[in-house]
Amino acid sequence: MSAAPESPAQRQAIDRLFNPRSIALVGATERSIWSVAANDNLRRFDFKGPVHYVNPKGGTIFGAPAATSCAAVGEPIDAALLMVPEAKMIEVFADLQAAGVGGAVILSAGFAELGEAGAERQRDVAAAARSAGIRILGPNCLGFANFAAGAPIWTTPLRRPKPDARVAIVSQSGAIASQLEQFAYQQRVGVTHMISTGNEADITIADAIDYLARQPEPRAIALFLESVRDPARFATAVRAATAAGKPVVLLKVGTSEATARAAQAHTGSLVGDDRVFDALCRKLGLSRVHSLEELIVTADLFARLGPVEAKGLALTAMSGGMCEIMTDQADAEGIEIAPLAGATLARLREALPPFATPANPLDITGAAMLQPDLIPTALAALASDTSVGALGFVFDAPLKDDARGFARNFIRHIGEGFKAAGKPCLMMSHTFSAVNGEARDMTDAAGVVYSGGGVQHCVSALGHLAAHHAWRRRTAVAGAKAAPGIAGRPNGEREVLDYLDSAGVPVIPVRLARTADEAVSIAAALDASVVLKIASPDIAHKTEVGGVALNLLGEAAVREAFDTMLARVRAAVPEARIEGIVVAPMRRGGVELFVGTMNDPQWGPAVAVGLGGIWVEALKDTSLRLLPVSEQDVLDMLAELRGAKLLDGFRGAPGADREALARAIVAIGEAALALGPDLVSLEINPLLAEGARVEALDGLTEWRSA
Template sequence: MNSSVLRLQRQKKSSHPAKGDNSMARGIVFSTERLRALFEPRSIALVGASDKSAWSWMIHAGLIQGGFNGKIYYINPRNPVVHGQTTFAHLTDIGEPVDLCYIMVGIEAVLPTIQDMIAAGLHNAIVLTGGFAEQDEHGQALQEEITRLAAQHDLAIIGPNCMGYINITHSIEAMANLPERPILAGSIALISQSGALGALMLNYAHTQNVGLSMLISTGNEAVISVTDVLQYAIEDETTRVIALFMETIREPARFVQLARQAFERGKPIVVLKAGRSEATARVALTHTGALTGNDRVIDAVFRQLGIIRVKSVEELILTANAFAKVGSLPGRRLGIVAISGGACDLAADLAEEAGIALPIFSEQTKNELRTLLPILGPANNPLDVTGAALNDQNLMGNILSTVTRDPELDAVLCLIEPPADETPQSRFVMNILGGIDQALKSSPIPAFMLPLTSNDVRDSGRTFLELTGIPFLSGGIHMLIPALGKLMAWMERYQAAQAKGPEQAVSPLSLTIEALGSWSEYQARELLAKYGIPVIPATLATSAEQAAEAARAIGFPVVLKVVSPDIVHKSDIGGVKLDLQSEEEVRKAFTQLMSNVKAATPAAYIEGVLISALHAEGIDLLVSVIRDATWGQVLTLGIGGIWVEALKDISLRILPVTRDDVRAMLTELQGAKLLAGVRGSKPVKMDKLVEVIYRTAALAHSLKANLELLEINPLRVNGSQIEALDALITWQGAAK
């Protein structure tokens, strides 16, 4: 096997923990009702309120301008009046329950303030103050004390080092920010581990006319993490789509559980994931370790969970908006209408890249279109209405009414810009939009107006959209058409899951093995065979004569491989001999092989030499399960055998998996067509292959307590013949 040595590569520790490192086990899971008390307060205390503080002014102004109708208490021990309001010296002086404390005091005053909360019987807080775990060891110690106090006294604390939140649905602006107004209400929950970036995203959403149900920043996550907020958003009735900006996933198991819950409830999650979480140990040089970098695993996890991953802030907001506005789509068939041939060409290219079908219009639709516009010529999809639409303000609306009734379509887009400023030209465009408005709103299928470019929505355009209620998606075709492709793929998966119901994932075997270090190939083969995973027949020999006898019994040609738990790179040290045609060749090869191995690795323990038949035909696969520091066991499938690292044609899933997961992984491979049979090769018995891989995953999952790596490379596939030609099993901890 041309696999690499298993090596644990420990990363160099930084001088202080990463931002928001929650190294103390939080051990706190809040109920949804408890989270509602945090995010839907009826009274708020501003601790550190001051006329000299810009933060205080922003919080005060936000609560007032945002229409918060609860009580606001101002806490300042030095000034009797702040922002024109009477203050209290301490939280304990208020004398009545307070639902939320917004803490904006200096770092050394944060813990005394939390102690004051505890004394007053208050349980919810936002800590704006920075300088904790993101700063230095002193800040880390203070943050760990916040975590300890929270666990001891049932405190739900957002931050420290966070901006807070805006619950738009409930008119609560508990965030140090000066947002564009009016803040647009909608059905997207925007969750950000970065407060400043969250505020910028809120303003970007405003420029694109995107409404939110909430914006919540989590900061260092000493207590409340992004998973807690995710739980709240899933249960929130106003929220239809969840948009996340994440730097770190601190509770991976719970995140997976909640993501599955969101998918089952039909709430899409769109994620912008930045950076890479630190791993305390990484398998570095096996084929699997070289392929499954942390970010690649995250990609696989998101795909497995039905999470849509995006690459920019703009894509995050606009994709989430497309999901929220469009909702359910029955299929991938799209109709496009525009007043530009160039726009039609661009849209067609984008649709093809996004996997969206642009079907030919039905004959009835074509005939009706020619009646409306005799000079139209071929009625293609996308449809260029030409400048004729400028001469007849009703033409575009009539054409859309015809196209949206076409039975070959699942959705329709009309590519046209909303009005910008109050000019004669914009008023002329608005006359055209009047007919479009009625056609889109009365469409029997989802139909939307979509601008060509991602220009900001101006005040006049926003006013027009509000007055008419025209179905509108902002962001331009380069953002929105790919977003629609993602929506269509998500809907297909969701509808298939709803129709089929949950499939049983890997059922762990009743199996316990206590082992350390690496096993030899011979030991690994025995375990695989015992649990129903086919391995190529082979015999272990300890002498040249035994090897010759074994080769005669197996039949020529044969392969010889050294067997040792200490040697993984067999071929690199001359430990493999191929295509041996006679007993004499086998004897000579055995002697030469043993000489090579002893010279290269004199301290290695040699169990013997494995003799097996040479099966040259077939397709080689990599099948492995590796322990990931964050996500646990990761299943990797790849095409290539010894070439797998060069080709990097792999698919990943975290365990447990279903047989459907395995089948989907195989179809994701770029070389999937090879399995169907090409140039006279035998097509693979797919059900049998899926079962072999599934059993491998089940075996690994049963051994997860101390298994580090289980790798079959290659798994040779030739029609119905499926055999593991080589295997490696490595356990946690060094062999004694």
């Protein structure tokens, strides 16, 4: 993947488009709902620059004289909204070029979304725009809104900009962008920018993210994604946003055909189509969510709460049932609820009423309604615990306070506790709740970060914040090794194991026997039970053709197994090239793991780890990362396996040294990278782990056809 950087001229044109000082509505008419909405938005935002109405018929539009072309305006134009029929689109660009327009939004549909004929028309439009030096957003696109600058080119009704906005929205779907903006408004989440990219004939999701990374206003980016057209540019843009302190929260739907094709390799079929993109999210520090509501809630908290230490959460409510709900949810999502120290529990016991039980999550009980000063005392005790990275308090900010000011006073006590905590703190609603101006005023006055997103999404968001902070700390100190290239294509078990051994991977000692006498001699030298395995570059799965014999001891057993195996395999696959039979010492016990690499057409090399032997097929219990990986990456992968407990010893079995395993798997990943892009898959099954002993027992490669 190699991304071509934007030229200064391309970047300047995008800047002119997304932050225009003058705008032309081309094809403006009072008879079109799109044209009316675009004009109303400009007035609602109080756009400061001139708005020019362009229609070949001239006349008066929206109370102003209309020019017959952009060139006829006679003034500089930064950005244009094109509301002209698809058949007339190409000829418009000569006029835009003559007027010195920087960029254009194409509302019109009828392009790539209609199939190959439409795609060809879209390519022609893109070529005309490129020839004219004009950047285009769309086609089939609702536009963009720069709330921060009061500059919208958006073709459905928008609400006025909000102060202190911090979240930007980027979406390939204009309708979804509108829904996100509406939900953000309900939650009083201020939006800085909203960009809909449509068919992406020119400006892509990556260009939009890169632009936002350079803007001072957004502190987080909420991204709705259907597909990625330029993987390298996308990764580069996400890294730029993260480096600028603007985390990207992502909702991705569907799976691309390119990723689905990766499943043709054996490893790909084990991990599934969408798992590679999950691995990309982990590599780039993307926070992947699964609903529109979660997308806005999480991006909002990234923008307003700041870094959350990757420690446990301390949660407080006035309901034992809510505490149990939070515990179950955190457990299901792998979010740590901080275990409280004895000293913390003692402080809570002293501060709370006798009928309250010190714990985390903490049920502060209804006593807090009568004694709100219990709140800062309890929060101070929780915050003092070194295992706590962030605190949450469940309370709904009302849309209107009562005449006695109860809610404002209660929230003030929560604010006192938050200020004294010295750690990120969040007040969250029980369920989804609207947040109006009065609710926001009450929480802001108390210095409280409040979300009406409900416990489920708020707890999940805190988990994303903690995971992102941990990722940043890891990537700050980790450095990926460059894998040297090698010549040749190791094929067959013996060649693959020999190659892995040369690459620093611990492997079982194996020797190739071409005759029964050689097999007997090798087994005698090992002085132990042995395994015989057929050696053939044409046989990937040896057990299916009777090509494996286990636990052989003594000359007679080895000789008989050798002769029987050759006859059985030749009968099963007579066309297979047989090099001989591999002899290796028999291993018993330990935990068998599967390690397989794959080369995804979009995102590049990846590695999967799971339980080995027959279990990898039966359970498909695997974890995936993009290569290269660090030892910490592999330790995280091992912890994600459902069968991870087996690594620590199960029912008296010896445990595995996870650090030794991690070192071996990192070496396997680097060995795969060194084999170059023609490698489809490198698989080790099993990789045996018992205590500090780690050995690759079998290896297999798959290559692209020459």
